[in-house]
Amino acid sequence: MALILVPRGDRKPTAAMAWLLLILLLPFIGMLLFLLIGSFRLPQKRRDEQTRINGVIRDSVHSQHLETMSADWPRWFQRVVQQNEALTALPASEGNRATLHGDYQGSIDAMAAEIDTATTFVNVEFFIVAWDDTTRGFFAAMERAVARGVTVRMLIDYVSTRRLKNSTATLAELDRIGVKWEWMLPVMPLKGKYQRPDLRNHRKIVVVDGRVGFMGSQNLISRDYDSPKNIKRGLMWQELVTRLSGPAVASLNAVFLSDWLIETGEDLRPVAHVPASQIEHSTADDALLCQVVPSGPGYPTENNLRLFLSLIYGATEKVIITSPYFVPDEAMVYAITTACQRGLEVQLFVSEIGDQGLVYHAQRSYYTPLLEAGVRIFMYPPPYILHAKHFSIDDDIAVIGSSNMDIRSFSLNSEVSMLVRGESFVAAMREVEQGYRDAGRELTLEEWRNQPNKATFLDGLARLTSALN
Numbered sequence: 001m002a003l004i005l006v007p008r009g010d011r012k013p014t015a016a017m018a019w020l021l022l023i024l025l026l027p028f029i030g031m032l033l034f035l036l037i038g039s040f041r042l043p044q045k046r047r048d049e050q051t052r053i054n055g056v057i058r059d060s061v062h063s064q065h066l067e068t069m070s071a072d073w074p075r076w077f078q079r080v081v082q083q084n085e086a087l088t089a090l091p092a093s094e095g096n097r098a099t100l101h102g103d104y105q106g107s108i109d110a111m112a113a114e115i116d117t118a119t120t121f122v123n124v125e126f127f128i129v130a131w132d133d134t135t136r137g138f139f140a141a142m143e144r145a146v147a148r149g150v151t152v153r154m155l156i157d158y159v160s161t162r163r164l165k166n167s168t169a170t171l172a173e174l175d176r177i178g179v180k181w182e183w184m185l186p187v188m189p190l191k192g193k194y195q196r197p198d199l200r201n202h203r204k205i206v207v208v209d210g211r212v213g214f215m216g217s218q219n220l221i222s223r224d225y226d227s228p229k230n231i232k233r234g235l236m237w238q239e240l241v242t243r244l245s246g247p248a249v250a251s252l253n254a255v256f257l258s259d260w261l262i263e264t265g266e267d268l269r270p271v272a273h274v275p276a277s278q279i280e281h282s283t284a285d286d287a288l289l290c291q292v293v294p295s296g297p298g299y300p301t302e303n304n305l306r307l308f309l310s311l312i313y314g315a316t317e318k319v320i321i322t323s324p325y326f327v328p329d330e331a332m333v334y335a336i337t338t339a340c341q342r343g344l345e346v347q348l349f350v351s352e353i354g355d356q357g358l359v360y361h362a363q364r365s366y367y368t369p370l371l372e373a374g375v376r377i378f379m380y381p382p383p384y385i386l387h388a389k390h391f392s393i394d395d396d397i398a399v400i401g402s403s404n405m406d407i408r409s410f411s412l413n414s415e416v417s418m419l420v421r422g423e424s425f426v427a428a429m430r431e432v433e434q435g436y437r438d439a440g441r442e443l444t445l446e447e448w449r450n451q452p453n454k455a456t457f458l459d460g461l462a463r464l465t466s467a468l469n
Contacts, residue, residue, distance in 0.1 A: 006034065014330065015040075015407075018464060037196050040411050042185075042297045046195070046262055050298040053258045054089040060275070061091050073289075076314045077397070077421065083310060084293050084419065087303045090254065092291035095281030096246030098420060100400075100428050102388075102435070104223045105134060107216075107241040112141035114208045114243075118150045121272045123256045125155040125184075125205040127402070128219035131170040135220050143177035151271070154181040155259055157201045164226060182263050185414075199297050202413035204241075204402050205256050210274030213252040215416060216241030216400060217324075217389045233383065235355060240322075240388035240432060242400050242418070247276035248290035255294045255416050262298075288422035295403065296414030304403045304417050305410040309335050311393050311419075318345040320433055321391040326350055327362045327406035327466045337373035345376075349436045351386045352379035359406070361462035364455070371445040380440045392430070396423045407466060 002023045007016040019038065023030035041047065073081070081092045101107035115122050115138070122145055131139055142152045154174065161167055174181050184201035186193045206214040218239035224230045225237065244252065250273075257268050281287075295303035312319055312335040319339050326348065328336070339346050348370065354360025367377060380386035390400040401417030403409045420426075 002031070002034075006038075011040070012329070021464070037198055039196050040199070040297060042195050042199060047298055047300070049262050050258065053261065057089040057254060061089070073421070074314075080307065080310045080314065080419070081291055084291055084303070084307060087299065087301055087306065088292075088294055090251040090292050090294070092289055092419070093247040093251070093276055094287060094289045095283065096244060096248045096288045096290040097282050097284075098242050098244045098288055098290065098425055100432060101216075101241045101243065102239070102432055104218070104237065104239055107214075107218055107239065108135060108138050108220070110241075110243060111206050111214050112138045114206070114212050114214070115141040115145050115152075118145045118208045119148075120150060120209050122150060122152045122209075123205070123207040123253060123260075123272060124153065124220075125201075125203050125256050125259060126220045127157045127200065127202045127204060128160045128164070128221050128225070129154070129156045129170060130161070130164055130166060130221040130226055131173045132166065132222045132226055134222040138220060139173060139177065142179055146178040152179045153260065153268075153272070154179050155184050155201070155256065155263065156181060158183040158186040159197065159200060164221075166226060182260070184259060184263055196412075198412060200413050201259065201296070202402050202409065203255065203259070203294075203416045205252060205416065207249060207253045207256060210253055210272070211245060211249060211279060213244045213249040214241055215244065215252060215402070215418060217387050217402060230355070235383050235385055237387045238380065238384045240390055240400065244290065244418070245280075246282055246287070246290070247279045248292060248418070250274060250276035250279060251292035252416070252418075255292060258294075259414075286422060286424040288420055288425055290421075291419040293401075293417045293419060294415070295410075295417070297412060298414060302410045304401075304415055305329070305332070307399065307417065307419065308332065308391070308405070311391075311397065311399065312336065312339055315339060315344055315393045317394045318347075319391065319393060320347045320349075321405060322349040322386065322388050322433070322436070323391075323405035324351055324385060324387045324389065325356070325359045325363065325404040325406045325408070326366065327359060327408075327463075328366065329407055329410065332405065333366065333369065336375060337369065340374035346374065347376045347378065347433075349378050349380060349386060349433065349440075351384070352440065353382045353385070355385050358462045358465060361455075361459045362466040365459035365463035367443065367448050368445075371443070371448055377443040378437055378440050379443050380436055384439075386436065388432075390429060390432075392426050392433070396426055397421050398426050398429050400429075
């Protein structure tokens with residue numbers, strides 16, 4: 001039965017082999033786990049709705065006669081943009097502005113300040129939401145907006161927020177201040193709402209009046225995630241968020257509107273959608289090209305992985321990757337090591353310590369082939385968890401968003417990334433990357449080869465489990 005059921009469909013051979021090995025070694029536990037989390041796609045109804053929404057977006061882009069391609073772009077980059085639009089229906093647009101926020105409290109305060117300017121609507125979507133000392137200003141800004149007559153909507157991932165010790169107080173506060181909130185991917189089998197329980201919506205989005213947006217890696221919670229375990233270890237999260245203005249905000253808002261429609265059945269386009277053609281375009285010389293790229297189990301392909309691979313293969317000078325959970329598949333490993341063999345400068349920023357044991361050890365299992373290929377690995381120091389998710393290509397192309405470089409983000413989590421072309425934005429990202437170098441240290445191949453055998457064994461064992469999807 002396992003040989004019939006496990007390999008079928010579009011499951012990758014490595015994932016199928018990992019499942020078969022688990023079922024062979026632990027038959028009953030393996031079969032039970034496969035029945036519980038073996039499906040790596042959302043229910044067909046949700047996938048069909050996402051396909052329908054993509055069609056609506058394509059029709060809207062066509063009806064507005066938006067210019068989605070420029071002859072000034074390099075030919076290979078045009079193809080990447082074309083690929084993204086084919087997979088997500090969201091076009092690239094020029095005339096955008098974007099700034100980076102790397103200060104944890106500062107980014108939340110910047111979002112709150114923007115909410116204080118709202119006149120019509122505020123759309124908020126986070127993987128984790130908590131009402132605590134760090135986020136009180138954000139909640140207060142939402143309360144003031146509601147008092148002014150602004151409609152504030154919030155989408156919250158069900159599992160990740162429900163497991164917080166103060167989730168009841170958080171939801172009560174949202175109800176008190178009048179925020180219209182809904183769960184994303186709820187696991188409520190008795191109410192007919194069920195899918196694989198570890199398929200999660202990992203996106204982080206704030207859109208104000210359809211003119212300004214925020215996205216990146218940061219959740220709406222304290223820097224230690226309000227976790228006694230993290231507090232005991234002194235752990236603190238280091239993030240990166242971007243503030244966006246310009247026509248690309250319409251695409252970011254479209255991701256929220258799509259998620260809201262799928263979760264609630266309510267179409268918000270009449271009341272919470274501003275077309276890209278009606279959003280102010282920057283005419284400055286350093287205005288940016290941006291393209292929002294959603295991905296996840298609601299799509300038939302791994303949109304983010306395809307974007308990352310295309311960019312790495314298109315790079316001509318350097319590839320610099322920042323990922324807290326770096327557990328790539330074979331295609332990503334080949335792309336990165338091939339970049340080294342082509343003579344490119346390749347750097348990887350990761351945390352020196354981890355907050356998730358299996359992921360931490362699985363990540364370490366890739367250091368030897370990467371270092372041997374010539375990748376420079378920089379370790380961000382304790383007690384910080386480098387949770388920022390971004391990478392840059394050459395001197396004018398970058399990606400920032402919620403997606404890690406791991407199999408979970410490629411296949412199991414709903415993510416949102418943004419492709420940016422513009423030297424000013426990449427220069428700002430270079431400053432952030434230099435800050436990582438200054439704070440941490442470089443891992444050498446000689447040092448890594450002296451790792452104890454016990455650690456190497458655990459790394460290899462964790463790598464086997466990472467293929468399960």
